[in-house]
Amino acid sequence: MPTDPGGRQGDGRDDPCASRFGSGTIPPVMATPSNPLGMLFRAPAARLRWVALLLLVVGALAGLFVDPSVWNRIRGPLPEFPTKAFRLGLDLQGGSHLVYEADMQSVPEADRREQLNGLREVIERRVNAFGVSEPLVQTAIVGDKYRLIVDLAGILDVNEAIRQIGETPLLEFKEVSTEPARPLTAEEKKQLADSDAEAKKKAQDALKRVREPGADFAALAKELSDDPGSKDNGGDLDWFTAGTTVPEFETAVAALKVDEISKTPVATAFGYHIIKKTGEREAAGPELELSDGTTATSTVPEYRASHILFKKLAETDIVPPEQWKNSGLTGAHLRRANVLFDQQTGVVQIGLQFNDEGTKLFGEITKRNVGKPVAIFLDGVLLSDPVVQQEILVGEAVITGRYTIPEAKQMVRNLNAGALPVPITLVNQQTVGASLGAESLAKSLMAGLLGFAVVALFMFVIYRFLGVVATVALVVYAALTLAVFKMIGVTLTLAGIAGFILSLGMAVDANILIFERMKEELRSGKAIRDAMDEGFRRAWLSIRDSNASSLITCAILAWLGTSLVKGFAVTLAIGILVSMFTAIIVTRTFLRALAGRWMEKHLWIFGVAKRS
Numbered sequence: 001m002p003t004d005p006g007g008r009q010g011d012g013r014d015d016p017c018a019s020r021f022g023s024g025t026i027p028p029v030m031a032t033p034s035n036p037l038g039m040l041f042r043a044p045a046a047r048l049r050w051v052a053l054l055l056l057v058v059g060a061l062a063g064l065f066v067d068p069s070v071w072n073r074i075r076g077p078l079p080e081f082p083t084k085a086f087r088l089g090l091d092l093q094g095g096s097h098l099v100y101e102a103d104m105q106s107v108p109e110a111d112r113r114e115q116l117n118g119l120r121e122v123i124e125r126r127v128n129a130f131g132v133s134e135p136l137v138q139t140a141i142v143g144d145k146y147r148l149i150v151d152l153a154g155i156l157d158v159n160e161a162i163r164q165i166g167e168t169p170l171l172e173f174k175e176v177s178t179e180p181a182r183p184l185t186a187e188e189k190k191q192l193a194d195s196d197a198e199a200k201k202k203a204q205d206a207l208k209r210v211r212e213p214g215a216d217f218a219a220l221a222k223e224l225s226d227d228p229g230s231k232d233n234g235g236d237l238d239w240f241t242a243g244t245t246v247p248e249f250e251t252a253v254a255a256l257k258v259d260e261i262s263k264t265p266v267a268t269a270f271g272y273h274i275i276k277k278t279g280e281r282e283a284a285g286p287e288l289e290l291s292d293g294t295t296a297t298s299t300v301p302e303y304r305a306s307h308i309l310f311k312k313l314a315e316t317d318i319v320p321p322e323q324w325k326n327s328g329l330t331g332a333h334l335r336r337a338n339v340l341f342d343q344q345t346g347v348v349q350i351g352l353q354f355n356d357e358g359t360k361l362f363g364e365i366t367k368r369n370v371g372k373p374v375a376i377f378l379d380g381v382l383l384s385d386p387v388v389q390q391e392i393l394v395g396e397a398v399i400t401g402r403y404t405i406p407e408a409k410q411m412v413r414n415l416n417a418g419a420l421p422v423p424i425t426l427v428n429q430q431t432v433g434a435s436l437g438a439e440s441l442a443k444s445l446m447a448g449l450l451g452f453a454v455v456a457l458f459m460f461v462i463y464r465f466l467g468v469v470a471t472v473a474l475v476v477y478a479a480l481t482l483a484v485f486k487m488i489g490v491t492l493t494l495a496g497i498a499g500f501i502l503s504l505g506m507a508v509d510a511n512i513l514i515f516e517r518m519k520e521e522l523r524s525g526k527a528i529r530d531a532m533d534e535g536f537r538r539a540w541l542s543i544r545d546s547n548a549s550s551l552i553t554c555a556i557l558a559w560l561g562t563s564l565v566k567g568f569a570v571t572l573a574i575g576i577l578v579s580m581f582t583a584i585i586v587t588r589t590f591l592r593a594l595a596g597r598w599m600e601k602h603l604w605i606f607g608v609a610k611r612s
Contacts, residue, residue, distance in 0.1 A: 048592045049593040051593070052590050052593040052594075055585075055586050055589060056476070062482070064081050065084075068081035086485065086492055087486075089151075089153065089492060091440055092440055092441045092444070094153070095153040096430070097149075097430040098150040098152070098426060098429050099150075099427050099428035100150065100426055100427065101146065101148075101425050102119055102424050103425065104116075106326055107422060115421050119139075119148060119421055119424070120139050122421065123148060124137045136150070136153075136491070162426060170377075170378070170422075170423055171331030171376075171378055172330050172331075172376075172377040173362075173374060173397075174324035175365065175369055175372070176325075176369075176373060181322075182319055188318050192318065198312070200272050200312075202224075202272075203274060206224050206310070207262075210261060210276075217261070218306065219234070220308060222235075225307070226309045227307070227309040227311075230306070236278070236304075237304070237306060239281075240302070241301070241303075248266060248268045249266060249268050252273075253277055253305050257277065260276070262274060262275040262276075269314060271309055271311040272312070275305055275306075276305060277305050278305055279304035280301060280302070284298075285297065285300035324375050324377075327374070328361055329362055329365060333355055334353070334354060334355070334358065337353070338350075339405070342400075348405055349398050349400050349403075350398070350399040351398055359394070362392060363391060363393045366388045366391045366392040370388050373386065376397070383399055384400055444497040448497065448500070456474065459471055466515045469594070470508065470515070473511070473583070473590060474504065474507060474582070481500065484574055484578065485571065485574065490567075490571060490574070491567060492567075496568060496571040497571070499570070502575075503574075503576060503579060506575065507583065510583035511587055514543075516535075516539075517534065517538040518534075519535075520535075521534045522603060528595050532592065543583065547576050550572070551577075553569075555569075
């Protein structure tokens with residue numbers, strides 16, 4: 001069995017993996033060629049010093065990778081260290097925060113989550129096409145609200161950000177609707193009845209004013225009427241013949257004498273009318289064929305009247321009839337779009353090619369609508385409604401309109417970037433200024449430096465020499481952790497920096513466990529190297545279990561949390577993993593490399609007053 005430099009046989013007690021599980025015992029780590037970790041910590045002090053120096057060099061290189069500015073200023077003829085910026089979040093860099101709500105009314109309940117994810121992918125492609133640096137697009141479902149959260153770091157013009165997102169077109173193909181309007185709900189029926197009663201009451205009150213002696217009907221019509229086409233003319237409807245107005249109105253006018261006012265408000269589908277008949281005459285009607293084969297011109301009565309209208313709600317005001325209905329074919333089925341030119345007229349057109357599912361849908365739509373129009377809507381605006389001449393099976397369509405070449409190219413670019421599968425509405429917008437982000441970053445860095453200084457002071461006061469070693473290891477830890485953040489592209493936010501600062505304390509916590517065990521062993525009379533080995537061995541299980549539970553918590557937060565919580569969880573998890581390396585490998589190597597017999601006479605440097 002190998003012997004360590006202190007003369008003690010290597011029984012593997014110092015190995016961090018030595019532990020008990022149930023009734024069985026995990027064999028101690030032996031210093032064999034197949035176990036380099038055991039050989040490392042049983043190596044001669046000279047070799048350990050080289051390993052410690054290597055760890056310091058690695059830490060220094062990591063520090064240069066984190067911030068090479070000082071080296072690059074003083075390097076002289078030496079090569080320049082490559083620079084790479086940290087990826088900063090919206091709260092540190094500044095930018096625009098937009099919240100959109102998706103309209104899922106026409107989407108079946110079972111498909112809404114899938115549509116929301118598709119919407120996120122489309123907007124991500126759209127924003128990436130604009131060259132926005134590191135956009136963050138997330139989905140959120142709260143009750144029946146389906147929302148998209150878009151963070152655009154570096155874009156401070158929120159109107160420009162909204163324009164970039166909003167320009168993504170919503171392409172829809174619709175058929176003529178033959179479906180009747182849905183029945184009114186009880187609440188809507190009450191709304192209809194209330195509107196009728198209110199209009200009738202207004203008409204009755206107005207009729208009293210009209211019938212007052214000396215009342216000016218035209219002036220009251222200008223003041224009270226809801227008919228925009230006649231109120232400015234004092235309610236005058238000019239001459240009209242029978243059959244040109246609704247029957248209720250025509251019957252009431254015919255029954256009145258010239259200059260007579262209706263005794264009660266006249267109800268029609270439009271509301272309640274106060275009518276004043278102002279003229280009546282005979283007018284030429286249609287040609288009539290007589291029994292002898294000749295023709296004669298008939299006469300029809302022609303009336304002139306003024307009215308004061310008090311509108312009421314109609315069923316179509318509450319549930320308007322739909323001219324078009326969704327066909328199921330949208331921009332989500334688009335394979336690609338391109339700019340075309342009409343071969344005869346040279347007019348700019350936009351050609352559409354559908355994917356396999358879209359081709360099948362387009363064929364079905366054209367088959368059932370031969371001889372009928374199919375409308376093409378873009379962002380809710382009707383572009384064209386061509387009549388289908390025959391079934392189209394090739395999966396291609398053309399949008400015609402008054403486009404310039406740049407407009408057509410922009411439209412094609414937007415369509416190819418991804419048409420929105422469902423409409424979206426902007427519900428919230430925020431802008432974080434660059435100066436505010438810089439201030440937050442400066443305060444975060446100051447908090448980190450202050451926290452590091454306080455921890456280092458605490459370790460030095462309580463653990464003396466061990467505290468100095470732990471502080472050096474903590475510097476290596478900070479450099480390695482920040483280098484990992486920069487290398488793998490972790491987006492640093494205020495919450496993420498908080499996770500990193502918290503991990504500093506957790507890194508020191510592992511050292512405290514080890515050092516306390518070492519001090520106990522020193523007080524019991526063990527040699528320096530034996531106390532070190534035993535301290536690491538006894539502390540390992542606590543370090544392993546506490547960090548494992550913390551990593552599980554980080555995994556849950558990263559899985560279920562929002563973007564801010566995920567940033568905190570990721571930085572904390574990386575910090576925990578690196579802290580385990582620095583506590584078990586770096587700190588241990590430094591202590592082993594510096595250990596010597598001179599320490600036996602100066603136990604006060606470990607914070608140990610005397611042996612028991």
